[in-house]
Amino acid sequence: MTASFPALRLRRTRAADWSRRMVAENVLTSADLIWPMFVSVGDAEEPVASLPGVSRWPISGIVDRAREARSLGIPCIALFPNTPHDLRSEDGREAYNADNLMCRAIRAIKDAVPDVGVLTDVALDPYTTHGHDGLVDAQGYVLNDATSEVLVRQALAQAEAGADIIAPSDMMDGRVGAIRGALEEGGFFNVQIMAYAAKYASAFYGPFREAVGSRGLLQGDKKTYQMDPANAEEALREVSLDLAEGADSVMVKPGLSYLDIVLRVKRAFEVPVFAYQVSGEYAMIEAAVAAGAGDRDGLVLETLMAFKRAGCSGVLTYHAAHAARLLNA
Numbered sequence: 001m002t003a004s005f006p007a008l009r010l011r012r013t014r015a016a017d018w019s020r021r022m023v024a025e026n027v028l029t030s031a032d033l034i035w036p037m038f039v040s041v042g043d044a045e046e047p048v049a050s051l052p053g054v055s056r057w058p059i060s061g062i063v064d065r066a067r068e069a070r071s072l073g074i075p076c077i078a079l080f081p082n083t084p085h086d087l088r089s090e091d092g093r094e095a096y097n098a099d100n101l102m103c104r105a106i107r108a109i110k111d112a113v114p115d116v117g118v119l120t121d122v123a124l125d126p127y128t129t130h131g132h133d134g135l136v137d138a139q140g141y142v143l144n145d146a147t148s149e150v151l152v153r154q155a156l157a158q159a160e161a162g163a164d165i166i167a168p169s170d171m172m173d174g175r176v177g178a179i180r181g182a183l184e185e186g187g188f189f190n191v192q193i194m195a196y197a198a199k200y201a202s203a204f205y206g207p208f209r210e211a212v213g214s215r216g217l218l219q220g221d222k223k224t225y226q227m228d229p230a231n232a233e234e235a236l237r238e239v240s241l242d243l244a245e246g247a248d249s250v251m252v253k254p255g256l257s258y259l260d261i262v263l264r265v266k267r268a269f270e271v272p273v274f275a276y277q278v279s280g281e282y283a284m285i286e287a288a289v290a291a292g293a294g295d296r297d298g299l300v301l302e303t304l305m306a307f308k309r310a311g312c313s314g315v316l317t318y319h320a321a322h323a324a325r326l327l328n329a
Ligand code: PBG
Pocket: 121, 123, 125, 133, 169, 170, 204, 205, 206, 207, 208, 209, 222, 277, 278, 279, 280
């Protein structure tokens, strides 16, 4: 009588580290990371209370972070301005001032570290007194087409300053096409567009709003333009429109709670898909670590790998520098 044994032993290839590495289906490297950072006026680093470990930096500090990104092998950084409150207005016109904080930061980075990609957010919320991403009517409704015209001016100012990737995060209909057309006409034919294509009206953006100084300003919510978390099919329509309008890549945001959307988008379109592991997700990991409920390095690398497994080309994450250090070790 022969002893019974499993027909297949999936544990065989897991038994040794060399073997696990050999059969790994996905790899995570520092080239998969995009590092979001906050720029402010003034001359000192300002820690963001709700994002422990994340600061706003003056332009000189942002340039240092860009150098750090380059030395860590992080290909691209994403910039968000904390606009001084006296420069915010109802119509957010500071957004397209060619000398605004954002444009000055872009120029300084491209001057000092030209080989690091600079991704810039297009939306009016860091510039408006009401905290919305666009122009509002008397009832507080965000106007689509009028907003789109302002976003085009904002995108052109950023491209003029040297931005490599324009990332509209406002969720207006038709803005990708409008921006693409204006970039072509302006001669910026190699400036990429990464569309925040499937951006949800999420409770995970809280710490970001503190970081760009729009918390407390926001009137109402963003549900008339950002997507309903109940919807997945609609994300595919958003992506297909943004691609048809000229987006080079698309983003899903937030990240971990929307990996099903990443997978569906990747399967349906086979284009570069990015995810934004947003501020609230970062804060949750840090809170778990502070509570002794988890190991930071493990949580960071596991969540980032999950994005790769779902089909992402890369991830925007506030843990980018920490993750790159772990990955490069
Ligand atoms: C602005 C914008 C937001 C984020 C990125 N761009 C906030 C929002 O839509 O309210 C959130 C990023 C984060 O939470 O890390 N349109």
